[in-house]
Amino acid sequence: MKKCLICSTPVKWIKFKCADGYVCKQCYEKVSANFTQTIKTKTKEELLAMLKDAQSEPAGTSFEISRKINQLIFFDDKNQQICLPNHKKYTKENLKPEIYSFTEISNCQVVEEQIERLVKKKQQQLGSIKVVLSLENETREIWLIPNYINRDSMAYKTMRSLAANIVAEIKQSKEDVAC
Ligand SMILES: [Zn+2]
Incomplete structure (x- = not known):
């Protein structure tokens, strides 16, 4: 045989x-x-x-998705890392997908900018939303609302709660590592 x-x-x-x-x-x-x-x-x-x-392929390059928030961020609980898919829609710049360990993230927060503008002869409150991730040597931004839109709109509210989810899940992931 x-x-x-x-x-x-x-x-x-x-x-x-x-x-x-x-x-x-x-x-x-x-x-x-x-x-x-x-x-x-x-x-x-x-x-x-x-x-x-x-x-001999380097270990640690694999990523298993345990959780994700839309296509904005993926979590790998087993290997304790996140992946930023960096879809162009959310980055405002051309980036490849990136992987960071939970411990590399020093801070993350939702940043909203607010302006007032006359739209269709009405004074409107507009806003933009991003999540800013502070890493050891750099910062990454996930743009949920890159261009100002009405703060009372459904889209704005949805994205704001998504942004809050991202921050909460990242903080939770970091805490789980700490204990
Ligand atoms: Zn064989």
Whole structure:
């Protein structure tokens, strides 16, 4: 019976051919970067080198979503970290998704700005809302209402309570780490 070149498990129906023989599904997953590369022309030596690379990937880069608040922020309770998806809609700048540990967050707060403006001949109270995260060496802003809108509108009220939720959940997460 044929055996996997890498782990020596007997391979039956599900096997993947490489230059020197066959590889089982489990090993193939590892040496093909999660089934994204073919191994047909790869030698055993090359596959072993790829396996080593796959296993030496830095730990701690994985993120498991335990909780989230819309698409604004994700929490990973197991690894005690948050992810800011940084959708352009909420950042006002181009950022890739970022991961921070709970302990890196030194402060977070809701910041509302308020102005008065004449809209359709009526004096209106307008506002913007963001959550400001203070991290060790930088600050991040999650914009919930980037452009001033009427403070009495439903959208404004919804976003204000979302902002408050974000702050409450971050503070709670930090406290859970502390004890
Ligand atoms: Zn194998």
